[in-house]
Amino acid sequence: MTDKTIWEPLRRELDRWQATGRVARFWLRDDDAVEPTPALETLLALTGESKIPLTLAVIPGRTGEALAARLAAEAGVTVAVHGWSHTNHARPEGKKQELGGDRPAAVVLGELGEGLLLLQRLYPTRFLPVLVPPWNRIDAALIPALPRLGFAALSVYGRARQDGPVPLVNTHVDIIDWHGTRGGRAEAELVAELVAELGHRYGGSDEPIGVLTHHLVHDAAAWDFLSALFAATGRHPAVHWSAASALLKR
Secondary structure, X not given: OOOHHHHHHHHHHHHHHHHOOOOEEEEEEEEEEOOOOHHHHHHHHHHHHHOOOEEEEEOHHXXXXXXXXXXXXXXXXEEEEOOOOOOOOOOOOOOOOOEOOOOOHHHHHHHHHHHHHHHHHHOOOXXXXXXXXXXXXXXXHHHHHHHHHXXXXXXXXXXXXXXXXXXXXXXXXXXXXXXXXXXXXXXXXXXXXXXXXHHHHHOOOOOOEEEEEOHHHOOXXXXXXXXXXXXXXXXXXXXXXXXXXXXXXX
């Protein structure tokens, strides 16, 4: 069960935005989609009931027609390119990374181009030319080549820099405790992060706040947090949940 008092700081911050006529933009990115699963069904039901647009980062080299068929009727879902096969090619002492580092750039870019074309074919009406690097890491030397492959934006983790060869549509609040339980993080901690991100935007930044999820590893805490987040923000006048396609147009 969610302790409603935990959410008071977020409500107060949103009320502050409302009082000055401002609206914060949120968006939702979920990583590692491959095929229909019970966890995906839960995510689709939750976002559908709350009318929250969802961007699924799909792994091209591990997916196929089954997921495309399942998502065909999901009007609120868009699909982005999650690397190629979500394979770690880093050296043992390095941080996990698929895109770059110890492999030739031509090989990595070839895989990304193939992945883009594959998902574009599978999702002709839901596809977004956005690259979501596995583990949110990509060799900086590869980024200038992304537009010629057909990518319109890059989505990693953290506040975006304004200069760069491609636009950034980033995420900022990851609900999973990767270094501990590998389930949902504590609600109070996540609420504090959301309030901090809102405070940064209130001070002048217009960057959308990206919430990052991974449906395949969600436990009860993760699902409870999402439910409470959508309840707290879904109808608040100071919040607009944006589709990633709308963010690209900006």
